[in-house]
Amino acid sequence: MTTSSRARSFGAAAAAYAEHRPGYPADAVDWALAPVAGGPLRLLDLAAGTGKLTEGLLTRGAVTAVEPDPAMLAQLRARFPGVDALEGSAEAIPLPDASFDAVLVGQAWHWFDTDRAFAEVARVLRPGGVLAVLWNGDDAHVDWVRGMYEAGRWKSTVIRRPDEEPSLPTHPAFTPDGFAQFANPIPTTVDGLIATLRTHSWALTTDPAEREVIFDRIRAYLAARPETASGEFDHPLVTDVVRAVRREEAPSPGA
Ligand SMILES: C[S@@+](CC[C@H](N)C(=O)[O-])C[C@H]1O[C@@H](n2cnc3c(N)ncnc32)[C@H](O)[C@@H]1O
Structure with missing residues (x-):
């Protein structure tokens, strides 16, 4: 299974993605936008999917969404008809130069061709604009979460090791501007949590029989843990935000 086929796997589950995937906490979005706060903002949600991040941006300025997958884009347009939603990719953003204060x-x-994406984000951001990259991951400090990964024995990147600090590669057009974490607990049930896991790229691209064995193991584990055995519980997510600021001086072409 290649990275690009995983990157393109989400559209097949677009409606389930829209229904089950978590959004992002308001304090994470506040922190992301702090370098440009203070006026009406022009915001680009890049790789917007069904609009999970878009939703939290609507009160902060004029939002444009770019997403390559037509099925994901259709979900976003149905949910947020007022958002300017365009088909495009991080490597070819269909928008003019210096037209945004922030790209989120x-x-x-992790699905992007990093060099090409950096160049395109630098092009559409105004000098001094901010690039903020967010990830929701499982909080590996929590015992039952670690146990779920051990019990399921599936390959995924969404568990966050307690000592891990995400960063972006350096790029001449950007000054790194820090990293922050925000709690993002999501009320759920065993069925809800499994429905969410089913929208992850590893599940969408794993052989169905193998995938169901994994989900059977996860379900049995959650049924046996006192924290998750019955009713509603919090799925303890952590939102990581990494920020970089567009330098005032554009680097020379090819830099
Ligand atoms: C895990 S989803 C995230 C969607 C949304 N941002 C969210 O937070 O829920 C990853 C999204 O990245 C999109 N994607 C994959 N490769 C991309 C690329 N090269 N440029 C832009 N978007 C891409 C996929 O189509 C998918 O909608």
Whole structure:
């Protein structure tokens, strides 16, 4: 299974993604936008999917969404008809130079061709504008969460090791501007949590029989843990935000 086929896997589950995937906490979005706060903002949600991050941006300025997958884009347009939603990719953003104060990327930077995406984000951001990259991950400090990964034995990147500090590669057009974490507990049930896991790229691209074995193991584990055995519980997510600021001086072409 290649990275690009995983990157393109989400559309097949677009409606389930819209229904089950978590959004992002308001304090994470506040922190992301702090370098440009203070006026009406022009915001680009890049790789917007069904609009999980878009939703939290609507009160902060004029939002444009760019997403390559037509099925994901259709969900976003149905949910947020007032948002200017365009088909496009991080490597070819269909928007003019210097037209945004901030570009935000939720749960998608790892799918990009990093060099080409940096160049395109630098092009559409005004000098001094901010690039903020957000990820929701499982909080590995929590015992039952660690146990769920051990019990399920599936390959995923969404568990966050307690000592891990995400960063972006350096790029001449950007000054790194820090990293922050925000609690993002999501009320759920065993069925809800499994429905969410089913929208992850590893599940969408795993052989169905193998995938169901994994979900059977996860379900049995959650049924046996006192924290998750019955009713509603919090799925303890952590939102990581990494920020970089567009330098005032554009780097020379090819830099
Ligand atoms: C895990 S989803 C995240 C969607 C949304 N940002 C969110 O937070 O829920 C990853 C999204 O990245 C999109 N994607 C994959 N490769 C991309 C690329 N090269 N440029 C832009 N978007 C891409 C996928 O189509 C998918 O909608």
